[in-house]
Amino acid sequence: MDGINAAKGDIPPAVSLRLQTLTKRADFQRASRSAHVAKPGFILQMRRRKDGETPCPDQIRVGFTCSKKVGNAVARNRAKRRLREVARLGLPQAGLPGHDYVLIGRKNATAALSFAQHQKDFQHALDILHGTRR
RNA sequence: GCGGAAGGCUGGAUGACCGCUUUGUGACAUACGCUGCGGUGUAUGCAUGGGGAGGAAAGUCCGGACUCCGAAGAGUAGCGGUGCCGGGUAACGCCCGGGCGGGGUAACCCGACGGAAAGCGCCACAGAAAACAAACCGCCUUGGACCGGGUCGGGCAACCGAAACCAGCCAAGGUAAGGGUGAAACGGUGGGGUAAGAGCCCACCGCGUUCCUGGCAACAGGGACGGCACGGCAAGCCCCACCGGGAGCAAUGCCAAAUAGGGACCGCGUGUCGCAAGACGGGGCUGCUUUUGCCCCAGCAGGUCCGGGUUGGCAGCUAUAGCCGUCGUGGCAACGCGGCGGUCAGAGGAAUGGUCAUCCAGAGGUCGGGAUCUAUCCCGGCCUUGGACAGAAUCCGGCUUAUAGGCUUUCCGCGCAU
RNA sequence: GGCGAGUUGGCGGAGUGGUUACGCAGCGGAUUGCAAAUCCGUGUACAGGAGUUCGAUUCUCCUACUCGCCU
Numbered sequence: 001m002d003g004i005n006a007a008k009g010d011i012p013p014a015v016s017l018r019l020q021t022l023t024k025r026a027d028f029q030r031a032s033r034s035a036h037v038a039k040p041g042f043i044l045q046m047r048r049r050k051d052g053e054t055p056c057p058d059q060i061r062v063g064f065t066c067s068k069k070v071g072n073a074v075a076r077n078r079a080k081r082r083l084r085e086v087a088r089l090g091l092p093q094a095g096l097p098g099h100d101y102v103l104i105g106r107k108n109a110t111a112a113l114s115f116a117q118h119q120k121d122f123q124h125a126l127d128i129l130h131g132t133r134r
Numbered sequence: 135g136c137g138g139a140a141g142g143c144u145g146g147a148u149g150a151c152c153g154c155u156u157u158g159u160g161a162c163a164u165a166c167g168c169u170g171c172g173g174u175g176u177a178u179g180c181a182u183g184g185g186g187a188g189g190a191a192a193g194u195c196c197g198g199a200c201u202c203c204g205a206a207g208a209g210u211a212g213c214g215g216u217g218c219c220g221g222g223u224a225a226c227g228c229c230c231g232g233g234c235g236g237g238g239u240a241a242c243c244c245g246a247c248g249g250a251a252a253g254c255g256c257c258a259c260a261g262a263a264a265a266c267a268a269a270c271c272g273c274c275u276u277g278g279a280c281c282g283g284g285u286c287g288g289g290c291a292a293c294c295g296a297a298a299c300c301a302g303c304c305a306a307g308g309u310a311a312g313g314g315u316g317a318a319a320c321g322g323u324g325g326g327g328u329a330a331g332a333g334c335c336c337a338c339c340g341c342g343u344u345c346c347u348g349g350c351a352a353c354a355g356g357g358a359c360g361g362c363a364c365g366g367c368a369a370g371c372c373c374c375a376c377c378g379g380g381a382g383c384a385a386u387g388c389c390a391a392a393u394a395g396g397g398a399c400c401g402c403g404u405g406u407c408g409c410a411a412g413a414c415g416g417g418g419c420u421g422c423u424u425u426u427g428c429c430c431c432a433g434c435a436g437g438u439c440c441g442g443g444u445u446g447g448c449a450g451c452u453a454u455a456g457c458c459g460u461c462g463u464g465g466c467a468a469c470g471c472g473g474c475g476g477u478c479a480g481a482g483g484a485a486u487g488g489u490c491a492u493c494c495a496g497a498g499g500u501c502g503g504g505a506u507c508u509a510u511c512c513c514g515g516c517c518u519u520g521g522a523c524a525g526a527a528u529c530c531g532g533c534u535u536a537u538a539g540g541c542u543u544u545c546c547g548c549g550c551a552u
Numbered sequence: 553g554g555c556g557a558g559u560u561g562g563c564g565g566a567g568u569g570g571u572u573a574c575g576c577a578g579c580g581g582a583u584u585g586c587a588a589a590u591c592c593g594u595g596u597a598c599a600g601g602a603g604u605u606c607g608a609u610u611c612u613c614c615u616a617c618u619c620g621c622c623u
Contacts, residue, residue, distance in 0.1 A: 023483050023484095063483090064483090072524075074524055081487060084153095084154095085153080085488045088153070088488090
């Protein structure tokens with residue numbers, strides 16, 4: 001273990017409430033094979049990580065992605081920014097530790113729907129995935 | 135006032151709450167490293183201050199900087215590019231000025247704009263002929279034969295004979311004016327000339343050669359001569375002039391981690407003198423040659439491939455061929471030179487934002503008023519709607535492509551008034 | 553991000569400056585008691601836009617889309 005990775009592993013538990021961003025293609029592919037909920041503005045996927053997969057087992061990780069169907073680079077980046085804001089405001093309180101979440105942007109709707117509607121849909125989708133609502 | 139032409143600038147504004155990234159400061163907290171135990175370095179958090187997308191950031195079409203390939207020097211073969219002339223520039227296929235050709239009433243716009251008498255190739259169909267010209271029809275002359283018409287003679291007539299007048303036929307020759315075609319037909323128009331014709335001759339135009347004048351040049355103007363000889367295509371091959379070594383920041387260098395530090399093949403190769411330093415010689419180094427240079431000469435180093443591992447971090451990485459503003463100066467201009475002031479994103483699955491409110495452009499509807507022959511236009515109120523193209527990825531200079539609108543300068547044509 | 557290649561009927565796939573082959577599929581007919589196989593016939597294409605040329609699928613430029621390689 002090098003010094004940098006060792007330092008990350010010793011971070012106190014309070015810091016793990018922060019969201020970490022998914023970057024690896026493999027993580028996205030694993031998430032796509034697990035449970036998902038579709039909303040007009042986005043698709044939410046959730047996966048429980050196996051033990052020992054990351055140094056910090058209680059961390060919530062989240063990823064954002066948009067296919068080329070969403071539009072050009074400006075449209076894709078705008079969709080990802082809005083989804084990132086939704087996750088930043090809602091996920092640290094409502095998310096379960098040790099899980100990976102992936103938000104997928106959809107054509108037109110992600111940019112067009114109101115922000116309050118997105119937040120409502122996000123909470124609803126989380127409730128379904130966590131099993132507290134059918 | 136209407137219609138146009140050429141540029142330049144701009145590319146929503148303000149506020150509130152919540153965030154991201156970079157950087158300065160702190161003597162604050164946590165972790166780790168070093169320690170001479172005084173400290174010090176790095177990372178993270180916290181507090182506070184500053185910076186944070188474009189005119190095209192795009193396409194990757196050109197030119198460079200930079201890095202590696204052998205130090206990127208010279209010549210040459212091949213390949214690729216550029217292509218009127220002069221200037222600007224680090225350089226360019228870019229920009230400016232000029233020439234020539236084409237378009238437009240004009241302002242102005244457009245042009246891959248060297249060479250087709252160096253050579254090869256192609257020109258389908260149609261047409262007589264598609265490239266050193268030739269001669270199918272036609273026109274003309276001469277000769278022959280005498281079927282037809284006409285003429286003449288004989289005969290009442292049928293008919294017979296003569297001459298070679300007309301048309302046709304055959305042969306020899308002249309000619310290229312005319313000929314359906316085609317993208318393109320071997321100078322054009324007019325006159326003379328001729329058997330018919332023809333640059334055969336003349337005038338003008340076009341073309342070519344040569345001389346003079348102006349211009350740095352492209353080229354322009356004028357004179358003399360020639361007498362048609364020279365079709366098109368070079369974004370077909372090619373010739374001429376000039377330019378270019380190849381690859382690209384996922385280049386390249388360093389650190390850490392991890393695996394079995396593994397296997398196969400190729401190339402070079404055992405030199406001489408000297409105690410040594412070194413010298414000589416041999417071999418290798420981008421298609422080839424050459425100059426200098428580098429490496430090797432006893433087992434080290436080099437190359438290719440296979441198998442396995444990693445998919446991390448740091449540098450390169452953002453400011454100088456700088457750029458921006460302003461003043462002076464040289465130049466028709468592009469641009470150059472000098473002074474002063476300012477300094478301008480550096481992310482890395484990728485920040486530069488999210489939400490809300492108000493305002494300003496804009497569009498639509500409606501109401502009221504005014505102008506006008508009408509179409510319509512102007513002013514004010516209310517409601518609704520609504521923001522073009524588009525996101526840095528090593529960095530610069532260009533080109534090209536996409537783009538709702540708004541502001542502004544100069545010029546041209548027409549109409550009206552003076 | 554950088555570099556390179558391609559686009560021809562419904563599908564695959566040649567081609568070249570002068571009317572775009574061929575195979576499979578589709579449709580119609582023949583054959584058969586009915587089908588399959590076989591035979592005959594038939595329709596449908598040069599990614600889009602400019603330029604060069606008498607003429608462009610081909611040559612040149614721009615635009616759009618697709619695919620591959622490089623850490």
